[in-house]
Amino acid sequence: GDSVTQMEGPVTLSEEAFLTINCTYTATGYPSLFWYVQYPGEGLQLLLKATKADDKGSNKGFEATYRKETTSFHLEKGSVQVSDSAVYFCALITGNQFYFGTGTSLTVIP
C-alpha cells in the first residue's frame, strides 16, 4: 500500500546549521507531496508542497524537490533558527487519502 517513511528523530541542531530531513514514499500513480509543521500545542500547518516530478516547493527558507526517480521529497533549510523548533511531517495524497510519516522532532539550540 501507499506509505511515507521519514527519518526518525529527534534532531538537535545549533542555530544557523544546515537541516536535512529525509522522506521517501511508496505510492501507486502520481501522488502530490507535502511537508507539514506542528509547533508545540498546535495543529499541523502546511509548510510546502509539490504536485509533480521535479517540482520544488519552498516556504520560509525551507525547500523540498519531488524526485520521482528516487521516490523522495527531502526537506532542507540552509540556516535554521530557534523558531524552527517543531515536529515536521512528510505526507502524500493519492486518491482520497492522505498518508503521513511518523514525524521528525527538531530542536534548534541558540
Next chain:
Amino acid sequence: EAQVTQNPRYLITVTGKKLTVTCSQNMNHEYMSWYRQDPGLGLRQIYYSMNVEVTDKGDVPEGYKVSRKEKRNFPLILESPSPNQTSLYFCASRLNLQGHQFFGPGTRLTVL
C-alpha cells in the same frame, strides 16, 4: 478568519461513557477527515468525508463513528470509549481532492 475548530480541546472520561468531539470549518470545503496522533505512529486517518452524507473508513475506524449532515460539521463519536482510544485527535478539511489540508487545534482525549 478561515479556520477549523474543534471542541472540546481537552477531555478526560471513563470507559464506556459515550462522547462526541465536534469539528466545524468555515471555508466551504468538500473534504473533511479525522486523525489520531500517537507517539511513534504519526497521524493515522480514522474516517473521512467527501461531501454531505458521504463518508468512508480510513486506516483505524474501529470504535469510532462519524456523520456529515451539514457541509461545515463533521463530528467524531465514540459510542463506548476504551483506554486504547486515549490519543490526540485532529480534524482537517480541504477544498478538493488534491488540495492541502487545514487542521484544527487538536483534542486531547484521555479514557480512564
